Amino acid sequence: MTALPTVIPVDTALEPRLRGILDAKAKPPGSLGRLEDLAVQIGLIQNRLDPRLDLTELYVFAGDHGLTHEGVSAYPPSVTASMVRLFLSGRSSVGALAKATGVRVRVVDAGVDADLPAHPDLIAAKVRRGARNAAREPALTQDEVLQAIAHGCEIARASTAQVVALGEMGIGNSSSAALIMHRLAPAPLDDCVGQGAGHDPDGMIRKRAGVALAAQRSDARAPLDVLAEFGGLEIAMMTGAVLGAAATRRVVLIDGFISTAAALAAIRLVPAALDYCVFSHGSAERGHPLMLRALGVRPLLDLDLRLGEGTGAALAAPLLVAAANLLTEVADLAEVLAEPG
Incomplete structure (x- = not known):
């Protein structure tokens, strides 16, 4: 039998960091619901905190x-x-x-x-x-x-x-x-x-x-x-x-x-x-x-x-692109609060 490809399960150890990045954005934590879950899944799939979906x-x-x-x-x-x-x-x-x-x-x-x-x-x-x-x-x-x-x-x-x-x-x-x-x-x-x-x-x-x-x-x-x-x-x-x-x-x-x-x-x-x-x-x-x-x-x-x-x-x-952009394109709440006036 031809060997099937090896698929490595995603490393869920990265999930708390991805959730933390989303929670720190300029929005109430969890306010984008399942879109945030999708962002986390994409980050876990690519095994990075700044996933990119160009195509x-x-x-x-x-x-x-x-x-x-x-x-x-x-x-x-x-x-x-x-x-x-x-x-x-x-x-x-x-x-x-x-x-x-x-x-x-x-x-x-x-x-x-x-x-x-x-x-x-x-x-x-x-x-x-x-x-x-x-x-x-x-x-x-x-x-x-x-x-x-x-x-x-x-x-x-x-x-x-x-x-x-x-x-x-x-x-x-x-x-x-x-x-x-x-x-x-x-x-x-x-x-x-x-x-x-x-x-x-x-x-x-x-x-x-x-x-x-x-x-x-x-x-x-x-x-x-x-x-x-x-x-x-x-x-x-x-x-x-x-x-x-x-x-x-x-x-x-x-x-x-x-x-x-x-x-x-x-x-x-x-x-x-x-x-x-x-x-x-x-x-x-x-x-x-x-x-x-x-x-x-x-x-x-x-x-x-x-x-x-x-x-x-x-x-x-x-x-999917929108979800990934939440991690990379949205300002942190700390940046907003730090702006004068």
Whole structure:
């Protein structure tokens, strides 16, 4: 088995000094609430009292899923490749939000079932053309999972950004994420399955049936086995990106339900990775609140988003910069009181 990257837990011995710096600023202690907690987390991640966040890169990992043959999605699999082309055109929802917040977007072909033309913002990391149908057979082999994790680690390590944000695109991937949550949270399967990209009542019946078939086929519980049995390549590659970013002491900004499933897998593999994760928003997807509770975390935003793509991460990125600026850009109260008149 390929060795997973070493992630060193943050040194909490620095926390009292970071809290002291914040409490000494020209404001009542604790008056900026969770923003101060975020500042402390960023300081601990960078292991410094004056953290800097100059760049956020958002990686949108894309992959297809054989599970769509069971009718788990309201859209055909070809939409994955079409959306990748839209991302690269700059005219997607995440592109518009990232433009507003100064986030750079790059797209990763983790396992799209199509040949994609080269593009400056496309990272070609395809392991295979889509995961297999998890309702009938393992979605991935162990070697494919490890290859995807290794690619994700490499992509995160190569980033020059202080914040590595994760988003995704893959028709059918909310079903894979539900199965991962079911086994790794763990949680009852019915609590994990939501509307995804949108289903009418008949569509939800098909989705639940397809997901149940996959769950009945395999009793996998170990993280790597779960990723192999249920896929997909974009989720496994995001798992690797979480570990690669954490191993290099970068903030990992997680998007919604599917990205959180990847973070869950990463944290179950290497628990110290949780120290480096910031969860951008609470998705309206059914299972997301329960998955966040299983990780013991609170998201920054609550906007009823459920698009994916990294949209929530793009919106939350400025909050991280603002939090870091509290430590470096705000005057101390002592300075204010010392000014004449």
